[in-house]
Amino acid sequence: RPVVGVLALQGDVREHLTALREQGADAVPVRRPEELAAVDGLVLPGGESTTIAKLAARSGVLAPLRAAVRTGLPAYGSCAGMILLADHILDAPPDQETVGGLDVTVRRNAFGRQVDSFESELVFEGLTGGPVRAVFIRAPWVEKAGQEVEVLGRIVGGGADGRIVAVRQGNLVATSFHPELTGDRRVHALFVDIVRRHLAQQADSAHHGAVG
Numbered sequence: 001r002p003v004v005g006v007l008a009l010q011g012d013v014r015e016h017l018t019a020l021r022e023q024g025a026d027a028v029p030v031r032r033p034e035e036l037a038a039v040d041g042l043v044l045p046g047g048e049s050t051t052i053a054k055l056a057a058r059s060g061v062l063a064p065l066r067a068a069v070r071t072g073l074p075a076y077g078s079c080a081g082m083i084l085l086a087d088h089i090l091d092a093p094p095d096q097e098t099v100g101g102l103d104v105t106v107r108r109n110a111f112g113r114q115v116d117s118f119e120s121e122l123v124f125e126g127l128t129g130g131p132v133r134a135v136f137i138r139a140p141w142v143e144k145a146g147q148e149v150e151v152l153g154r155i156v157g158g159g160a161d162g163r164i165v166a167v168r169q170g171n172l173v174a175t176s177f178h179p180e181l182t183g184d185r186r187v188h189a190l191f192v193d194i195v196r197r198h199l200a201q202q203a204d205s206a207h208h209g210a211v212g
């Protein structure tokens with residue numbers, strides 16, 4: 001079973017642990033560098049990105065997390081987690097640190113001026129079984145995405161029509177919304193699948209390394 005951590009400094013950690021377990025992962029909270037070193041993938045939950053970044057720096061987990069993501073650790077960020085995975089953040093305090101790795105520019109609280117929270121049906125690329133019911137809470141959107149970034153979902157209609165709210169770049173996935181708050185587990189299933197494939201690849205290259 002793949003071991004998938006949830007960064008457990010602040011935010012809706014428990015909901016992600018439950019969703020991951022339902023997808024067959026061994027889900028564990030991660031607060032410290034030793035715990036990070038023991039996982040095959042990591043979820044960065046929703047919450048308050050400024051607070052999570054501060055606590056991560058203080059606990060010493062931020063620097064090793066940055067390094068792990070850059071060397072291929074699969075990571076999934078929802079809402080605040082999307083902000084933390086972004087290389088560039090708009091409307092953040094000037095000293096806000098980030099994990100980065102995703103070649104995107106994210107705007108914090110992007111929908112906030114009109115509405116704080118809303119739900120919407122979203123077509124999510126690659127997921128079968130119809131649109132995803134997406135819950136947005138003081139959510140960011142992706143304002144700019146680099147060439148390597150696959151856009152998986154956009155808002156349709158209203159003032160935010162066309163805004164990007166779900167992306168993937170290699171082993172990194174991010175959504176502006178909170179699939180952990182609905183019973184729909186397809187986004188977590190997609191992420192656990194990425195973790196499984198990554199593990200299999202690593203086992204494969206270790207094997208060939210030993211032979212060659």
Ligand code: GLN
Binds near residue numbers: 080109
């Ligand atoms: N607005 C929050 C932030 O900037 C994110 C909100 C959320 O995760 N629901 O971190």
